[in-house]
Amino acid sequence: MNPHQAYYDAVTKMExxxxxxxxxxxxxxxxxxxxxxxxxxxxxxxxxxxxxxKEKDPTGFEAWVKK
Known part of the structure; x- marks a missing residue:
């Protein structure tokens, strides 16, 4: 996968x-x-x-979801 697409997808998912x-x-x-x-x-x-x-890890953000 294109690194720019991976970045975009991860940020979009978090947002x-x-x-x-x-x-x-x-x-x-x-x-x-x-x-x-x-x-x-x-x-x-x-x-x-x-x-x-830094690890390019798009997981583990669930603890930082605003309630």
């Missing part, structure tokens, strides 16, 4: 599920191996997303 935007932003940054945010701006959701994104 449709109502995942915390901090997690999604972290996942996106990690996926493209961007530097992490400044320490004072890192949240638990962002950090979790960043780690999953």
């Amino acid at each position: 449709e599920a109502g995942v915390d935007s901090e997690f999604i932003q972290g996942w996106q940054s990690g996926y493209w191996l961007n530097p992490e945010r400044e320490e004072q701006r890192i949240t638990d959701a962002y950090k979790a997303g960043y780690e999953k994104g």
